[in-house]
Amino acid sequence: MDAAFGRHSLCKGMSFLLSLLSLVDIITGGKKMLAFIRREIVFVIAAVAAVITAFFNPPSMAWIEGIDFRTLALLFSLMGVSEGLKSSGFFDAAAGRMMKSSGSFRTLSFLLVAIVFFSSMFFTNDVSLLMFVPFTMMLFDKEKIEEKYIIRTVVIETIAANLGSMTTPVGNPQNLYICSFFNVDAPSFFAAILPYSVVSALLIALLCRLFLWRKGSITEDEREVRKLDKERTLLYLFFLFIAMLSVFHVIDWKLLFISELVILIIFDRKILQRIDYILLLTFVAFFIFSVNLRSIESVRTFIESPMRNQPVLSSALVSQIISNVPAAILLSPFTDDFRGVLIGTDIGGLGTPIASLASLISMKFYFRRKEGRKGSYILLFTVLNFALLAVLFLMSCLMLE
Numbered sequence: 001m002d003a004a005f006g007r008h009s010l011c012k013g014m015s016f017l018l019s020l021l022s023l024v025d026i027i028t029g030g031k032k033m034l035a036f037i038r039r040e041i042v043f044v045i046a047a048v049a050a051v052i053t054a055f056f057n058p059p060s061m062a063w064i065e066g067i068d069f070r071t072l073a074l075l076f077s078l079m080g081v082s083e084g085l086k087s088s089g090f091f092d093a094a095a096g097r098m099m100k101s102s103g104s105f106r107t108l109s110f111l112l113v114a115i116v117f118f119s120s121m122f123f124t125n126d127v128s129l130l131m132f133v134p135f136t137m138m139l140f141d142k143e144k145i146e147e148k149y150i151i152r153t154v155v156i157e158t159i160a161a162n163l164g165s166m167t168t169p170v171g172n173p174q175n176l177y178i179c180s181f182f183n184v185d186a187p188s189f190f191a192a193i194l195p196y197s198v199v200s201a202l203l204i205a206l207l208c209r210l211f212l213w214r215k216g217s218i219t220e221d222e223r224e225v226r227k228l229d230k231e232r233t234l235l236y237l238f239f240l241f242i243a244m245l246s247v248f249h250v251i252d253w254k255l256l257f258i259s260e261l262v263i264l265i266i267f268d269r270k271i272l273q274r275i276d277y278i279l280l281l282t283f284v285a286f287f288i289f290s291v292n293l294r295s296i297e298s299v300r301t302f303i304e305s306p307m308r309n310q311p312v313l314s315s316a317l318v319s320q321i322i323s324n325v326p327a328a329i330l331l332s333p334f335t336d337d338f339r340g341v342l343i344g345t346d347i348g349g350l351g352t353p354i355a356s357l358a359s360l361i362s363m364k365f366y367f368r369r370k371e372g373r374k375g376s377y378i379l380l381f382t383v384l385n386f387a388l389l390a391v392l393f394l395m396s397c398l399m400l401e
Helices: 002-027 033-039 041-053 061-066 069-087 090-101 105-123 125-142 147-167 173-182 186-211 230-247 253-267 269-274 277-294 297-309 311-322 324-334 338-347 357-367 374-399
Strands: none
Touching (some): 033 041, 041 277, 061 277, 069 105, 069 230, 069 253, 090 105, 090 125, 105 125, 125 357, 147 186, 147 338, 147 357, 147 374, 173 338, 186 338, 186 374, 230 253, 253 269, 277 297, 277 324, 297 311, 297 324, 311 324, 311 338, 311 374, 324 338, 338 374, 357 374
16 A cells, blocks of 8 residues: 555656656756756755655645645746846846946945845845856956955945845745745834844955955946936836735735736837746745645754754754755744744855855856866855854844743
């Protein structure tokens, strides 16, 4: 009987994985699977984890019930907003305005870090880094800035993105999921997270003062900046505002999703092609993985105790291993303390390079440099990340006692 059950679970699990891979093949237009695995390793790991744990919890309605469609819809909408603002020239205009406001390296480096910090609150940490890390390296190369300052700026920008994004529910996916899962209202969310955001801003300003205090002027940027499409910019900023209201249940998420989808289909279909559907599938796989783990009594007992006693520490530690987004999905069902998971996974984005997937974006960009010093980058990244993680964790111990 057990053998038959195992074979049945294996067949269903493999069927699920093959279905996912078939869908991936369709989405990627038949690209080689090996190249896809290298590029989307997080999705592959999530899918494999879902399949393996399916041996203990075969496919059923519990899988469907465990998928947070509200989070998926909000994430889809926010990706549409980010891509729409990119295509409208919004980020180019912001970069151009910033260049005109700076005359020295000190001012420019501070503005670069500041714009990453604040933009990540609304456009997510990965979008901010995708936009401004390449821009930073291109600009500093043009000005012949020493490599050590390029390393310092990119590392501090990465920290700024990970800490700035925790300030709002739309800044990163785990905040979005936690607000949805625990039904968190706006006052509760900001009361929990704003003290850490304020301290993070001060810590980042201190890092700028310690590591980016270099003399030297900056020449005026002469690159041609694409003209800002004001109508499209206003449209996507409007959808961003609606998304914020949807997160806090002021507006039904279904209304946001349907209205934005209709607008994109009618007026801006190219944006639909740029949305990261693999990320959405990654969330689906992690949802199923989490449902399956909760069905295993020994695993549930193992996780419940530390989450009951040390939710911040447990969430931060798990984030170091599997990154903060899957950590939030995995651990949230084991506690009623949304603050512990929220703070733990947000500050847990610091630390190892995989603690936040956004950190890997910066690292990938920097490692492509021929002049890059990978060892120096890893060393500075590790020292600063763990130092700030320790400070913010100590703060959580003092505030949540």
